[in-house]
Amino acid sequence: MAGTEIPSARCLQSISIAESTSSSEEPPAKRIRSSRSITSATACTTVQPTVYRRLDKTKREIRICDLHPSSELSAPLICSLRIVPLDEVGKFVAFSYVWGQEPSTETIIINGSQHQIRPNLAAGLRRFRANYYQSLSRKHRNPRPISVWADAICIDQDSIEERNHQVPLMRFIFSKCEYAFSWLGESDSTSDLAMDSIARLETFAGLKARASHDRHVLLTQKGSPFREAALWIAIRKLLEREFWHRVWIFQEILLPKKLILACGSKSIPWTTFEVLNRLPPDISYRLSDYKLLRRELAYLDLETQDQVIAVCRIAQSFVYMFGFTSPSFCGIIVNTTHLKATDARDKIYGLLAIAKNPTILPDYSKTASQVYTEFAKSMLDEIWNLPLLLYCGLSANESNTKLATWVPNWDHVTRTKTTAAAPWRSWHNPGCTLGYCLRYLAHVEFRDLPHLTALHVQGQLRSSITDLKYQNEWLEAHNYKTTISNMYGSLYPCWSGGTTEWKGVHQPVQRLVALYLTLTQRYSLLDERSLTEKKETAAGFCYTTISRLDSATDTPDTASKLSLSMLLETLASEFGNQPETFSHPEQYENDYLTAENDSLHRRVFFETSSGRFGLGPIGAQEGDIICNIYGFSIPLLLRKVDSHYLIVGSCFVLGCMADQGYDESKAETLEIW
Known part of the structure; x- marks a missing residue:
């Protein structure tokens, strides 16, 4: 019930403070306090x-x-x-x-x-x-x-x-x-070393620019203490402290003009701490960049390499989080989904200080469900905030039945760490620009119900799920073999540049390409660096596929027709030539398996009634319907209940991404609870 949640903006425990006053107002009820003296x-x-x-x-x-x-x-x-x-x-x-x-x-x-x-x-x-x-x-x-x-x-x-x-x-x-x-807290066995090391980082190697050469000098210079794994372990432990994982810390680091970081008896200014921002490559979480960094560190022992890369990864997340700017409060919330709050309401209220012209004000008389619903309603009024729907669904709301499925349960997202599996970055489609959104403006309205609020939105219902396998099932040789063998005799739409282009005759090999693109969640050519990574994972996909088919028993003739050379030729055609990468596909098997595991983490693999492949949220069921929402590039899985729908979660389905195959004449008003 509203008004029964006593926890503060930062904690459940309240504290009463004495203060001189001449007020005649009646004091509150007396509280029991400890009577022990201190000195x-x-x-x-x-x-x-x-x-x-x-x-x-x-x-x-x-x-x-x-x-x-x-x-x-x-x-x-x-x-x-x-x-x-x-x-x-x-x-x-x-x-x-x-x-x-x-x-x-x-x-x-x-x-x-x-x-x-x-x-x-x-x-x-x-x-x-x-x-x-x-x-x-x-x-x-x-x-x-x-x-x-x-x-x-x-x-x-x-x-x-x-x-x-x-x-x-x-x-x-x-x-x-x-x-x-x-x-940051009291010192431990490694924190003093970490604080001293960070203080020396900038002066030791003259780190004045973000460049790999600086890292190289830092780690190779004769007598450099930074070649020791123990030092990097200490820094990593300092960066993993609870301090960095609290939602209130975000505004408390961004807002002050000057900042002092203290741990035990050691303290350093924030400007010194920021030297860590210049350690990682200038990247956006791409695996290939860390591969290049490891090559730079090849002269170090493996333990030291691992610790340096671990520090760089954490530092990169700091660079992204604290350097992130967004005019949208929605963007700020999404950027901080990993930060924790003792009071679930502070997942929203704890970030209001960063928001520009926030549309809501804190009200601790409301429940977390009311706060999350109010926030979602205020955000979904803006077309560019539709990506909030990526964090919605039955799986996210299973612990809170008072939430509609179109309202993100931010506390659940943080506690279950589902942001690692959320498609916010990996499924982002560069083709879904503001121009696209303006062409297909979502029409959103709300209807009050007894216990929650219904969302009315324009969308097109596509095909439904007909075959669904969880990660362990999908990776069984028999299931993989069956999927491959069924490709022959099945067709897949030809697509290009994020939009469907119907080109008449469709070859079965396009379905094989679609399987690779689905299992790596890549369906558009980005910059040169991502194209290189795509070639490597494509080669690894070919090698891994043949290995899995060879390990399967009773392989049908249709699957045995495949050869490594045929797979390489098929996938290489995606790039317009036969890249050198495809000459040694076995070298990239691990890269592909990593990408595949990331895609399947906390998701299920499925096929649709129209013959497509897809990845969906855990909790999806056969019969769930793929739906494109007006102005939103990522399709959703909906489940029909009576005359309304529930959001199961977001999904990845080639041919349904962005405006692929979208038919405005088939759009209808959907009521989502």
Whole structure:
């Protein structure tokens, strides 16, 4: 029920903070608090219920925590709260950290009262306080309190009204702060080495440009410590910390003008940390680029190669995530699907500060289902946000029956890590431009139902699934052999450049090409680099196919007609000549098997009533219908229930991608629940 979800914008645990007030308003019900004292130095403090004085929304007031400095880590945490208008806040430091799952067991003294906070925040405050004290000259070792802002302390987490008011202000809080202190957590056995190594990266090899030569110098220079696997293992572990996987961290890194990263007693500015951005190749997650990088590292032992590449992959994801800009809130949400949130609603609310002119405002009185539905309705009003449907379907909503199948369950997407299998990048069709969308504008409207909302959209129903196999079934030699043998006598439409071109007579070998393109999810020629990768996987497909047919027993004559040379000739025709790659297909078997495994991960292989191949979501059933939605390049699988449809998920079917074979005269209004 609305209003029963108490978790805060960052965590389930609420914290009450003492604050001086002259208000006569009635305090809330008393809360039970720990009565243990912390040190003799604070024996005069008392444990008592406290209240937050109401903030003035018209003045955009916030609370600032004035932390008393100390050089001793073990010294009690003592601070006071004050209220100031955001426009008059002055200098302060914004705290960025992970709340953590531990209960609130650490004590902080606020305005003379003891309060409990979570261990990670307490550790971060102590380290920040000590670093600040040590940075002062000796004659200034008795400084005034340090002004900081930390959400767990400065926002009344028990007040839904206040949280709704304060979350939209976080954009300005992190933009106005003197700098943000990003606390990665306490040190471990490798973190000091990682922090020191990152600090030395830029100066050691003079990394001033993004070029493979710089990486080469860095790793080959005589006496370079960066040739040791242990160093790269330490950096990888630092980059895998929970800090980097929280949704709130995204805005807290992007918004501040200055940022300090701290782990244990070590700290480095963000500008130093960004040297990692220059390590990976200038690529877009292409396997072939990392193959080239491995060749650069051939003189290193395999363990070191693996660790360098692992760091480059993580750094590349940072480059993509933090360098990603989109005018659409939808694009931001999709780009951060992997980030976690303790409160499921924060998968949306935690990113509002980055959005330009967001169409929704935080309301923590609503359930996660209501928030996700409101967000989907606001986004689907814009034609370029239709890719949200890639994250919809029965499999994504199986844990939340209150969601319509056209509403993405973002919490489920993150928890099940289905983004690795989502076709957002690998199925993206360059031919689906804005011009295409404007030619086929989707007509979207909504109808309220008792428990959810129906989506009305224009679309064309295509063929249905007739034969479906899961990954393990499909890869059995018998099933693979049967599919190959059935190609002879079957026809497949000829296609070119993302659009169907009917050319009269269709040769059966086109179906073989279609199988390769389906199993690698490639159906258009992109740039020269992707074309090279396509040649390699095509050669590997040919070699793997013959190997599988040879391993099958009782191979029918139709399948035995195939030879490696015939397969190579058929696939090579895709490129207009016989590339050198096809002379040694066995060298590319692993590349193809990797691409095939990525395609089949969390998907099923199927054939359709019209004789096409396809890949669909787990949970698909025979009889599910392939549908093209107006203005959306990726087909969906729909399941008819009474007079309406449910979205099963997105699918990949050659001949149905983008505007392939789309017939506007056959479009109809579909009601999707």
